[in-house]
Amino acid sequence: MDMLVKKSLHSLTGKLLLTIGTLMIVGSTIFWYFLFRHQEKELLENSVKYAYSFVDYIKKSTHYGMITAQSVLIQQTIEAIGSSEGVLSVRIFDCTGKIAYSSKSDEAGVRMKKDSPSCVRCHGTGLSPSDKPVVSFIRNSENKRVLNIMHPIYNERACYTASCHFHSRDQKMLGLVEANVSLAHLDKSIQQQGIAITMYILIFLFVISIALCTILWNLVSTPVSLLKQGMERVAGGDLDYTLDIRTKDEMGDLARAFNAMTSDLKKTKVELVEWGNTLEKKVQEKTQAIHMAQAQLIHSEKLASLGRMAAGVAHEINSPLTGIVTFGHLLLKRFPPGTQEREDVEVIIEQANRCSNIIKGLLGFARASAAEKAPTNVNDVLDRSLNIVRNKADFFNIKLITEFDESLHRVKADASQLQQVFTNMIINAADAVEGKGTITVISKNITDEGQPVAEIEFRDTGTGISPENIEKIFEPFFTTKPVGKGTGLGLAVSHGIIQDHGGKLLVNSKMGEGTSFFVQLPAYREEV
Amino acid sequence: MSKGRILVVDDEDIVRTSCSRTLVPEGYEVTLVKNGFDGLALLEQGPIDLVLTDLKMPEIDGIEILRRVKEKWPQVEVIIITGYQTVDTAVKAIKLGAFDYLEKPFTPDGLIASVAKAFAHKKTA
Structure with missing residues (x-):
């Protein structure tokens, strides 16, 4: 199993898949991260905008009650608003830090200390409480995110001219509105979107991987393994083997070149074998011819030297033979026919003639050229x-x-x-x-x-x-x-x-x- | 009175002796020399009717003797004797005017017949 994995990793397809896969996973992760962050930021910005308008809405809803100094109306309005879904609490503080109105009616009249979490947000950081609204995200006791917004209530003409004369003209800030809005829905939505995006990316990766695998398998692995198989067959001596890859890409070209090479190899091999066979035959023929020529040469040489020898011998022997024949004949005349001596001399002459005949035979060689x-x-x-x-x-x-x-x-x-x-x-x-x-x-x-x-x-x-x-x-x-x-x-x-x-x-x-x-x-x- | 004067030129003693032993009893006057110089010198000195010469000899060979004899003394007949016959030399000898061509070993009868023919030819000529 280990071997198979290693082999797959070392194969061309394995390497390509690994590279492309890694790149895609890294790319997708980065893409996923930025998309997710962007989404979250958008949603939070929207919720902040919503919080502004919500606080503005509270101010406007309670405005009439404030001008006419109807505290029961204000309390009712705040409670009504505070009972809305997702609104955790709505408070209105006066300029001394006392909770003037709250959606939770039991809180009214409680003075907040300057080091309480709500006050620290402005006063603790050195910010002037008369500045613009402050938005912050906190976690409640259930560890859910909560959007806290504080909005100052500035003095205006209607406030110090009202018949109750509650506020003097010199006061700049009269109090502030605080609202805590639950972000549980938002967080849930962000989480769901994140899951959806992750799912989409995983499915995309899966589909792309399958497609890549199929394409690489068909374009690279199959033809390469066919080529390898073909080369093994050819190396094993099967020169009739042809590759059946008919694509018009480089693999097809390679297969055609391979087939051409195999057929050339086969032709050359056949020629070599034929050449080897005929060579053997030719060598045999030549050897035979050389043997014959040699035998002929030796024979001719024998005859020629014999001829030369015969000529010399003939010249030397024929003179003494002349003497033997002549004196034999001279002797012959001295003996009457029928005597033993005459017969003996006749033998001498006969044998001398025989010698002469042998010489004549030898001379046949010397004469051949003449x-x-x-x-x-x-x-x-x-x-x-x-x-x-x-x-x-x-x-x-x-x-x-x-x-x-x-x-x-x-x-x-x-x-x-x-x-x-x-x-x-x-x-x-x-x-x-x-x-x-x-x-x-x-x-x-x-x-x-x-x-x-x-x-x-x-x-x-x-x-x-x-x-x-x-x-x-x-x-x-x-x-x-x-x-x-x-x-x-x-x-x-x-x-x-x-x-x-x-x-x-x-x-x-x-x-x-x-x-x-x-x-x-x-x-x-x-x-x- | 001899039947004729014969000069025998041969470097082999036994051949010269054979010739004289065959021809002298037949009534010819035979002179023997062992080389061409002596033979030609003798021809200068006195009249010779027939020359018997060996073909192959050192210095002056039979063909040369034949040529000189036929130049100077065309009336003198020449018979060539040879140890080994080739058609070439035979043809050459006959063309140069040799009367006959004798192959060794010749028999006394063959020699006598050839010489007799030569003399007969001389007389009719």
Whole structure:
């Protein structure tokens, strides 16, 4: 409960209400006080005026009795006047201080002492009794306010010329009239007015407070708590949340700005997420591309350094090989055919030739850049390659099938290098089918990335290439053939040659079903 | 009477020996030198019918010898021998007037055939 009060006091509405309430209560109190005092003063002034005219009325009523010296008439008149409602007492004093007449008949003839309360009012304060009337407020025995008025009776011509000769001409003041009028009615009225004014002000404060509370509640508290709720929702990640404040004031503006901010936030978040996703994908693609480029670079670098090495090795090794071959042949002539020595020398020459072939294979790398390219009919080159191998003993049990597209694109190529590649492919296929099986050579036109390409497929029915080997087949010196059968350079050289022609050498293999090598060469386009 | 005078220029001893051992029994007069300077000096001294020269040698290479021979003694045939063949140099050599282009390691029969063709060509020319 304490907390709630504290919280309410610290809230915007609480503070506003407290401030305005305090100001209004203070203002109303001041207003109430001055109004009340003013009212009271007015009423008292009125009663004083009334008292004057009342005393004047007494004087005039008793005037005739005085002139004609009829004391019974005067006494009767005074008693009559004194019996009026609100009149407590009416007295007429003579100049010696004796009560000449009184509304209370038993008082007549009593001489008042100079220190009695009635006399002190004039004589005690040093005022001259001949001055103007004296008005004072006193409290009676019942503690009710009483208005006391004393009015001097001055000597006048009618007084000293009257037949009774009661007063001499020299006397200035003949006596005085005193009246005590009850102010109980007045006080009651003042009290009632005060209560009424207080009631009016309290009701006014209450109504204003209710109105202020309602207005502040609707204008400030509700929208602010909605805003707070919205901010909490948005902070919690709910970016679909919108504030429903449609007023045209600052709160409405704030809500619209808030909604705009939320929708912007959402858009930005979606963009960020998308960007993050695509970034990941792009990074993956780039990484893959870099890996591929790196692999390609390493491969090219390998081939290039191998080419340089091959050139050097070829130059150095071929001279001693020339010696071995020449002297081998010279020796051969000395031994008649069929002798053991002749066979031994033949082995020497054969092995020297093998060395020479290895060197030639290596030189394939060095040669790749020196191709002489011309528009070439690939089918013709394929025919030549097939004719070379067809008559070899290894191909006797192999079925060679050709499916050539007669309208195959011409390509710009070095025919001898192409023939080297094709021969290599066919020999590899023959090795794969192990002397018996089918080799199919197909040429056809395809489109690769929108460009016309001549594709040659070499399909065998061999054992296939295992997945772990398929990555290595284009590496130099990789071979699965028995020692002495292959150098492991054929595919590497072929790959280099096809790349140099701007083409691709691809492989597709299934274990147990066979392998297809695809040579793809960009079609030659006549320059117009 | 020899079939002809042949000058062999090669920095490799074994190649020079192989040439002489192949060609001398065939009846040619073979002179062996190990560099271009000696070869050109010999050409200045006496008549030579055929020059067999290695392509890649220090200082004066086979192409240079070929060019000078064809400048001064256009009637002399030249056969280029090389340890490794590139199409570039082969084309260049043939354009400069080389008669043939022999790749190492050559067989005695191949060398004899090439030389014989050169002499036959010379006679008809």
